[in-house]
Amino acid sequence: MKSIFKKSLALSLALVLAFALFACKSTPAPTPTPSEAPPVESVTPPEESAAPEALSGDLIVFAAASMTESLTAIAEEFKLANPGVNVIFTFDSSGTLQTQIEEGAEADLFVSAAQKQMNALTEKELVNTATRFDLLENKVALVVPDGNPKNILTFEDAAAAEKIALGGADVPVGAYSEEIFTAMGVWDDMQSRITFGANVKEVAAWVKEGVADCGVVYATDAVAQKLQVVASAPDGTLKTPIVYPAAALIGAKNTAAADAFLAFLKTPAAQKILTDAGFAPLG
Numbered sequence: 001m002k003s004i005f006k007k008s009l010a011l012s013l014a015l016v017l018a019f020a021l022f023a024c025k026s027t028p029a030p031t032p033t034p035s036e037a038p039p040v041e042s043v044t045p046p047e048e049s050a051a052p053e054a055l056s057g058d059l060i061v062f063a064a065a066s067m068t069e070s071l072t073a074i075a076e077e078f079k080l081a082n083p084g085v086n087v088i089f090t091f092d093s094s095g096t097l098q099t100q101i102e103e104g105a106e107a108d109l110f111v112s113a114a115q116k117q118m119n120a121l122t123e124k125e126l127v128n129t130a131t132r133f134d135l136l137e138n139k140v141a142l143v144v145p146d147g148n149p150k151n152i153l154t155f156e157d158a159a160a161a162e163k164i165a166l167g168g169a170d171v172p173v174g175a176y177s178e179e180i181f182t183a184m185g186v187w188d189d190m191q192s193r194i195t196f197g198a199n200v201k202e203v204a205a206w207v208k209e210g211v212a213d214c215g216v217v218y219a220t221d222a223v224a225q226k227l228q229v230v231a232s233a234p235d236g237t238l239k240t241p242i243v244y245p246a247a248a249l250i251g252a253k254n255t256a257a258a259d260a261f262l263a264f265l266k267t268p269a270a271q272k273i274l275t276d277a278g279f280a281p282l283g
Contacts, residue, residue: 018043056084059257060106062097063089064113064172064216066138070277071111074270078261093199101126101249108252109262111135111244113200114172118245125250132247133135137280139219139242140176140258143227145210152214153230155237157187161193165206165215166254168196173203176238177216183237213215218242221280238253243282 007023063071066093066096075087090097091105098117101107102124112118121127144152152158167174174196181187200217207215214230220279222229246265248258254268263271271281 039126052258054084055082055257055260057254057257058086058088059254059261060088060108061090061111061261062101062105062107062109063091063111064094064097065091065201066092066113066173066221067244068112068201068261069224070220070273070279073273074265077269077273078264081264082257082260085254085260087261088142091199091201093167093171095168095172096198096241099170106253107249107250108254108258109246111246112172113138113238113242113244114175115243115245116172116175116215118247121249127231128248128250128252131259132245133262133266134282135244135246135265136274136282137243139240140173140180140216140233140238141219141222141229142214142231143204143207143217144214144230145212145229147209148228148230149210150213154182155184155231156186156232158216158231159184161213163202163211163213164190164194165212166194167197167200167203167216170199171197171199172242173200173218176240176242179240180216180233180237184234223278244279 042101061071063094071089079087094112094114094117097110097112098120101110101121110118110121117133118127122129142152142155144150152161158164166177169175169178178187181190182195191246195206196205197213200221203215204221204227205215206212207217207227208225217227219229221227222279246262248255249264251256274281
């Protein structure tokens with residue numbers, strides 16, 4: 001009897017132990033309350049830097065006529081990087097452009113063929129002097145029609161020619177021409193035989209068409225118009241450097257595009273175009 005009781009007791013204890021073990025394995029761990037949960041650090045995403053605003057709108061450029069081909073080519077390169085900008089050029093004599101700016105013509109920037117016109121606008125507080133810089137240097141050349149029918153070879157020959165084409169007094173190339181012939185002592189004697197052009201392109205056209213026996217233009221215009229060059233300025237006759245300044249204008253409506261274009265003029269791409277045209281870049 002005792003043996004049976006012991007066996008029953010042992011079995012009961014075994015069952016109780018097995019049940020306890022099962023309960024421990026099947027009961028999930030208690031979920032911590034919000035107050036017990038570990039704190040989670042909030043991470044603020046870094047602010048994205050704003051993309052630069054694309055340039056757009058009209059950019060009005062007043063520039064010396066002698067820069068027609070080179071600046072037009074530079075503008076095409078500029079627009080590849082700034083397709084939203086519409087570059088509008090007015091090419092003419094620097095003196096004519098100066099007068100138009102003084103009279104209120106709308107323009108964002110000015111490229112002059114001489115310091116004189118830019119200085120005059122600066123004195124009238126029409127130039128943003130913080131943006132002004134010397135862009136390039138040019139030279140003058142004595143040119144003749146194809147075949148040189150009058151056999152003009154020097155500036156002395158030009159002074160004696162029957163039909164001489166020069167820029168007018170307000171045209172920088174005309175001022176340079178006057179300086180050369182004055183230094184030679186022949187300026188007054190030439191007056192009756194000179195036809196004055198409104199800008200250097202007009203002078204070049206007269207020579208190319210044979211309307212004039214010779215003319216004085218920039219070396220770059222001689223290249224552009226495929227004119228025959230026979231001489232450069234005699235030593236010591238031209239003391240004024242032929243330097244082209246560039247600057248944005250006070251009251252420009254598209255200052256962002258003007259600043260960007262002026263900066264682009266100093267890039268290797270723009271400088272190569274100027275060099276290929278015969279200019280000596282300074283920017």
